[in-house]
Amino acid sequence: MLTGWATERARGGWRNALGAVFVWALLLSGIGAVYLHRAELSEVARAVRDDMGLGLPETVVGEGGEVAVTRRYDGTFLVPAKVNDREVRFLFDTGASSVVLSAETAEALGFKLETLSFRIPVSTANGRGLAAPITLERLAVGPIQVRRLPALVARPGMLEGNLLGQTFLERLDSYEVRGKRLVMRAARS
Incomplete structure (x- = not known):
């Protein structure tokens, strides 16, 4: 096929033949x-997918209630969870003293913002503000389940995502970062 195409181009003169060689050299290069940089391109594709919300980083459920989440391209861990059987994504945040829901997530879960009391002072990367205390009936990360979990709801516009903070993390047996993985273990009963 390649030789037939090159022969056809050569009939049109040396300029056509040279153009054909250039096109093929460019294509093969x-x-x-792409082949040489396939690992880097895979990371870029994964980052774009995560940013666009097209998929979650890999989550693996191990033996004995262990859950491992792969680090995102930006160094953070986005943890897929279920709150009262509804899927919610949380940013793993050891610096957050509580589990915190964005106002949008709280509304999607059925909390009515107008009935909440925004009276708890909080400090975030966006500054200081007030949050409302709530109780989540159930928060599950894979097989790890916590019931009657104290949490906070941020005022509208105060928080873009949800934070998986210490009120959840302190109920685990342990959590650690191993290379590119966050590993959480359920508390022993």
């Missing part, structure tokens, strides 16, 4: 570059 591009394929080679």
Whole structure:
């Protein structure tokens, strides 16, 4: 196929033949570059997918109630969970003293913002503000389940995502970062 195409181009003169050689050299160079940088391109694709919300980082459930979450391209851990059987994503945050829901997530879970009392002072990366105390009936990360969990709801516009903070983390047996994985273990009963 390649020789037939090159022969056809050569009939049109040396300029056409040279153009054909250039196109093929460029095409093969591009394929080679993609092959050589496939690992980096895979990371970029994963980062774009995560940013666009097209998928979650890999989550693996191990033996004995162990859950491992893969680190995102930006160094954070986005933990898929269920709050009262509804899927919610949380940013793993050891610096957050509580589990904190954004106002949008709280509304999606059925909390009515107008009935909440925003009276708890909090400090975030966006500054200081007030949050409302709530109780989550059930928060589950894989097989790890916590019932009657104290949490906070941030005022509208105060928080973009949800934080998986200490009120959840302190109920685990342990959590640690191993390389690119966050490993959480359920508390022993």
